[in-house]
Amino acid sequence: MIYITRKVEFCASHRLYNPDFPDDKNAAVFGLCNNPNGHGHNYCMEVTVKGEVDPETGMVLDLKALKALINEEIINKVDHKNFNMDVEFMKGVIPTAENIAIKFWEILEPKIQRGQLHEIKLYESERNFVTYRGTYSERFDREPSRTIG
Ligand code: NI
Numbered sequence: 001m002i003y004i005t006r007k008v009e010f011c012a013s014h015r016l017y018n019p020d021f022p023d024d025k026n027a028a029v030f031g032l033c034n035n036p037n038g039h040g041h042n043y044c045m046e047v048t049v050k051g052e053v054d055p056e057t058g059m060v061l062d063l064k065a066l067k068a069l070i071n072e073e074i075i076n077k078v079d080h081k082n083f084n085m086d087v088e089f090m091k092g093v094i095p096t097a098e099n100i101a102i103k104f105w106e107i108l109e110p111k112i113q114r115g116q117l118h119e120i121k122l123y124e125s126e127r128n129f130v131t132y133r134g135t136y137s138e139r140f141d142r143e144p145s146r147t148i149g
Pocket residue numbers: 014032033039041
């Protein structure tokens with residue numbers, strides 16, 4: 001088993017809030033990210049695929065194909081966009097790095113042609129990032145998802 005990673009960057013804005021919370025609780029929970037008119041981040045994402053090396057090509061998968069897939073399915077839909085308002089697949093989801101990484105996984109995982117999606121690492125800033133490996137507790141799958149206006 002070997003792991004291969006494609007790293008991409010994009011810019012997007014968001015506002016974190018839960019419509020079920022009063023304003024003061026939203027401000028307390030989400031801090032600066034609760035700013036009513038949103039704010040931007042320079043996101044960085046690492047998509048790691050695992051698999052065996054194909055003896056005919058010497059590759060797990062063609063990184064050009066992975067690049068094209070990520071651009072088409074993710075980057076074209078989120079770069080220079082607002083996660084709350086512009087991104088269809090984020091409708092009804094609080095756009096934290098955690099939830100964004102989970103959505104990206106759900107989109108990419110079934111579309112990886114060779115090998116298997118192993119990990120998505122999403123940096124919201126240099127120091128803050130989340131890692132998702134598709135093993136999220138089913139506890140949340142059974143609960144109705146928290147929705148926003
Ligand atoms: Ni933020």
